[in-house]
Amino acid sequence: MLTNNKRITILCGHYGTGKTNVAVNLALSMARAGEKVTVADLDIVNPYFRTLDSAAAFNEAGIRLICSRFANTNVDLPSLPPDLYAITDDKSHRVVIDVGGDDSGAMVLGRLAPAILEEDSYEMYLVVNRYRPLTPDVPSTVEVMGEIEAASRLKFTGIVNNSNLGAATSAGVVLRTVDYANELAQAAGLPLVATTVEENIYPDLEGKISDLFPLTLQNNKPF
């Protein structure tokens, strides 16, 4: 399952796979279960569509957000949050880390890797979307996975299948990625820990896919 008993959950992947949506929903589900939760947004690649968009929901759920103070502004710098080390120093919180896309985004983890490895209570999931044009199959995804591991100096422990076509996602769209996800898990030698789907198609897939995890998507865009 996506929810686990480790203190830190790290979400990495090719950019545009939906890591932020998965991170936001995982954190909210942990908070609902009564945990003290921190979301750490370490995206230094993309200045748009950030965890900060969920600030109101985090506030309501009592979730602490560690985030670059320049997110959603005009300052386009790969800057890290000043409270970065609370991730590894403050062990009273469980932490969900949302990492920027590809190896260039994962590089940030290298700084935290020694402390994360020393504490030895983490999961690192590769979030995948087969409908992204540069990772349409197992070999291309495995290649990105290797690049992220090299940059982050951490090894993946599981795979999250978040394959979707945005607003055009149907149950069939998700079902067509089941083989890909299983083959990827086998090729990588990692468990497929979850398949994440938008809550409106969750009922159609219940019982058909194991370890299904529902996502509530933010929909506050004016266009």
Place this chain on the structure above:
Amino acid sequence: MAEKVLMKGNEAIAEAAICAGCRHYFGYPITPQTEIAAYMAKKMPKIGGCFLQAESEVAAINMVYGVSATGKRVMTSSSSPGISLKAEGLSYLAGADLPALVVNVQRGGPGLGGIQPSQSDYFQATRGGGHGDYRMIVLAPASVQEMASLTVKGFDLADKYRMTAMILADGTMGQMMEPVSLDFPEAETIEKPWATNGTEMKREHNIVNSLFLQPDALERTNFERYERYAYIEQHEAMWEEYRMEDAEICVTAFGIASRVAKNAINEARKQGVKVGMIRPITLWPFPVAPFKAAADKVKSFISVELSMGQMIEDIKLATECKKPVYLCNRAGGIIPSPDEVLAAIVKANENGGDL
């Protein structure tokens, strides 16, 4: 039919360019269009193409000039401040009658401005930017699918008319993700007998140049070029009409603003307001015909723009100021909410068309 993929607008432009046969990309990174360069950097080496990160925008546009002169499909992309730097090259391309595809994923300005979406380069795109008498075909996509299809169309038009086609998008269109089909019609083969691609000792040398030693030759070339532009104005305008059948108020918007406007129009229709929209898809040539027709029917026009009001001038020109044209705008990187647009529509409706 091939399966759809989930793409950012910027990626859709890059992949569509490759589908259209573009194998040469020159650019320099700038937010919010950097994914185009990043995508090309990953993909071009795998398909025998050329990706080159130039030392500046000025260098990139001159590399475009060089490749275009050889008859190959070529493109560059940037965002607002970077397009200003390319302006000299755009004028030289026009002066040498060279085809090229140039992408502007606009951000807020003027100056360094910001990285959030904007439409304030409308004048720059439709009125020149560079010096001299020239035009560019300007295409304004309003979905990720159109980012792809208009890129392919842009290459075809550029080759057909030997001029620059520009994709005028904005930061949101570049960054947002939507499902895309990458099935495009087979590209037209357009002969380029003017290309400097080797005579093989079988023909005279071709020369690509924008310098004319005799004033009368330069004048003649300008007049000939403008005959071509007049033909394009007659034949290549594209637009979409939305709920215009019985409309009394005509909203006008392109790109991301048209999507916000559509939401507002649907809400206004629920309240019984007779409102529709003309969405220009080509900004040059501006679709004059539907505006002329609408000017005889509607009470007023509302131009919804992410600028201080630029397209509004083309609406006034197209309608010959027959009916009032009002502005509903945000600037500096802010997108209006559907409620703001709705409020303008409702107010105009209550005031007999006036805002």
